[in-house]
């Protein structure tokens with residue numbers, strides 16, 4: 001047996017493990033302290049009651065001989081796929097067929113699994129800084145990666161790759177920078193992909209945080225995008241489903257990849273939990289919608305608080321208006337981990353060091369609005385004093 005030696009190219013420790021190791025070491029030597037967690041990349045507010053009820057009802061159906069169900073369709077139930085199109089795409093003038101929408105257990109797995117559709121000699125372009133899953137899944141597949149720096153000097157908007165890229169990962173609203181793209185900026189990427197016969201994998205996990213009018217909610221708002229883009233979305237951050245697990249991926253037939261992805265899912269995936277799909281369906285009821293909106297508004301209120309206070313203190317802070325993340329430049333020319341350690345030791349505050357998201361993240365940290373409001377207020381007070 002020979003192992004997949006590409007795994008040896010992966011960075012040894014996952015970012016969040018490094019952070020928790022440092023936090024635990026600090027707590028071990030300061031047992032009386034409590035940490036203020038502003039690094040959280042996970043939702044923290046409970047699910048709206050209407051969604052919990054939908055799951056209870058779905059679980060009840062499975063316990064009743066008249067309503068029991070076994071396997072569902074690998075691509076997800078038709079009622080959910082249609083409901084997603086009606087609510088997420090039709091209002092933006094986008095036409096999709098239900099067989100172009102695939103329900104899955106979340107964006108993380110789909111983003112990793114999509115990489116199977118492409119040959120290993122494709123060149124991949126990935127934003128830098130980036131959510132780590134795109135990089136790691138392509139390293140595992142042995143592909144060459146070009147990083148596209150997103151830094152203050154280019155307003156965190158990536159430039160088109162100089163060397164031809166076959167597979168391009170875009171994520172907007174962006175994790176970690178919190179930046180969004182305008183129609184014009186996104187159109188350049190769609191045009192590039194059409195000219196170069198590339199595919200764009202568009203991660204729209206934070207779509208529901210967009211508040212600014214005129215910002216595209218889907219890449220399919222750009223003309224011609226159905227030929228060159230796969231869009232990955234999730235109920236994780238929009239509806240607080242990180243534990244429930246449900247998301248969806250749009251693979252338009254015009255990409256030429258829809259049949260391949262269907263084949264892949266039918267072979268390797270036996271469908272998303274019925275209970276999770278019923279929960280996803282409940283996010284579109286008036287009660288579900290209102291509950292979700294209240295949670296999102298709360299997070300965005302926290303984001304505003306963090307950004308405003310950082311600005312008042314003279315920090316350079318970005319994002320946070322259409323995303324739950326604030327991307328903050330470290331003071332005094334410090335590197336990310338120096339600022340991280342300073343915040344940990346002097347303010348008992350946890351953030352996420354930007355360098356963990358890629359080389360261009362060096363010199364920044366990410367603050368998260370998924371953090372508890374009182375913890376943020378206390379943390380920002382301490383940051384002011386140090």
Ligand SMILES: *Cc1c(COP(=O)(O)O)cnc(C)c1O
Pocket residue numbers: 105106107108109131171175203205233234235236237242246247
């Ligand atoms: C959280 C997140 C996801 C969603 O992951 P799930 O597997 O759906 O929970 C996808 N992309 C980015 C950039 C994220 O931050």
